[in-house]
Amino acid sequence: MSDARPTTRYTEYHPRWYRPRVSTWWWLARWPYLKFILREISSVFVAWFVVVLLLQIRALSRGPEAYAAFERWLQNPLIVLLNLITLFFVVFHAITWFNLAPSAMAIRFRGKRVPDLLIVGTNYAAWAAISLVVAWFLVRS
């Protein structure tokens, strides 16, 4: 074994690559790009929902007065507006998520691929059923 190492030195110089500068606002150029960014931004509203949920749990654990204050906070027009925007984004997330489901899971049945429409339809049916169950638990006063 020898310790001899190649002594080749590479120069730092190389021809400049062709890299066109992409604007920070590239996603405003076309509707599909904008839709992509809106879909990604929906995650921020998912996080906001968790914040509201945690505030609700904290108010519940602190007693009836704290919970009444939390309910009043929810009636603040600004919070209602924010929650309306949040609802738009989480529904947008749900729709885009379910529509992508056939691409994410290619299910085969007896050697044939299950039609995309069936997978999407099953997802929407499950969405409706789960929504009803959640509402059933919450709406009984």
Next chain:
Amino acid sequence: MAKQSNEPVLWALFSAGGVMAAFVIPVHLFLLGMAFPLGWIPAPSYEHLLALVRLPITRLYLFVLCFLALFHWAHRFRYTLYDGLQIKHLNELIFVCCYGGAIFGTVLAGYLLWNFR
């Protein structure tokens, strides 16, 4: 790189959170944020909600919902910042802020739900 080996786990959490968020958050938000405060549907009483959240199964559900939804946010928001704003040079900072936020929220949810009277 250690970060690369974490990626499948983080992606799986993102995906599971996406499913969870798509199925349950719209109905939760419609009721909690719109229908109850605006009086479209009578809001559940304090006692009803208290009894519901005292059930261990409800608390487990709420914890899983918070945990997965937050890691879904962390992953997606991280890539939105990378791609949307092209700030790849801040990789480490964004990584720490996103997953740090998700871990903080998850611990907070665990603390609140574990100590729920």
